[in-house]
Amino acid sequence: MANQDFMRFSLGVYTREQTQAVLDKILSWNRAGLPSQFAVVIQTGGKLIGYCGFFHQVVDEKNEIEIGYRLHPNYWNQGLITEAAGAVRDHAFRDLKLPRVISLIHPENIASRRVAEKIGMALEKQTIYRGFPTNVFSLSREQWLQEHVA
Numbered sequence: 001m002a003n004q005d006f007m008r009f010s011l012g013v014y015t016r017e018q019t020q021a022v023l024d025k026i027l028s029w030n031r032a033g034l035p036s037q038f039a040v041v042i043q044t045g046g047k048l049i050g051y052c053g054f055f056h057q058v059v060d061e062k063n064e065i066e067i068g069y070r071l072h073p074n075y076w077n078q079g080l081i082t083e084a085a086g087a088v089r090d091h092a093f094r095d096l097k098l099p100r101v102i103s104l105i106h107p108e109n110i111a112s113r114r115v116a117e118k119i120g121m122a123l124e125k126q127t128i129y130r131g132f133p134t135n136v137f138s139l140s141r142e143q144w145l146q147e148h149v150a
């Protein structure tokens with residue numbers, strides 16, 4: 001999280017203390033049995049290269065579960081986060097039985113938008129989130145079931 005590209009489309013890089021605070025929050029969700037983040041690990045060699053999983057958000061005064069992701073720039077554009085986010089989406093609906101998931105995406109973040117679209121999400125609305133214009137992508141359990149019941 002000290003890497004500028006890893007932290008693109010956020011408020012900037014994090015200090016070690018800020019990073020620790022994020023990790024503590026994620027681990028507290030794990031301990032409470034709530035949806036949380038996963039490490040993204042390259043299968044060959046086991047190197048940690050990013051994260052992909054769930055965040056708890058309040059958007060337009062509504063509690064939402066977001067699928068969020070970041071990847072080390074050396075690994076961009078190889079389809080890795082599409083693979084990870086697709087697995088997280090299936091976990092959300094198949095195992096956790098969530099009613100819906102969203103992704104909060106900066107209007108200029110084309111790569112993130114593509115990932116959201118490739119895992120079946122569609123633009124639901126534009127809003128102001130934490131003071132910034134934000135695109136809300138979403139996918140409902142019903143929409144997912146239509147694609148996954150065969």
Ligand SMILES: CC(C)(COP(=O)(O)OP(=O)(O)OC[C@H]1O[C@@H](n2cnc3c(N)ncnc32)[C@H](O)[C@@H]1OP(=O)(O)O)[C@@H](O)C(=O)NCCC(=O)NCCS
Nearest residue numbers: 008009069070071076077078079080081082110111112114
């Ligand atoms: C967003 C991010 C996680 C994507 O990870 P990734 O593993 O590179 O994603 P994928 O390879 O699965 O898919 C990326 C898609 O965006 C496309 N893309 C990337 N940059 C693009 C650009 N400048 N213009 C058009 N398309 C672009 C790729 O071509 C690919 O789409 P395709 O399969 O249709 O060709 C990664 O870029 C990242 O970590 N960015 C910084 C942090 C961030 O923005 N996180 C999301 C916050 S909402």
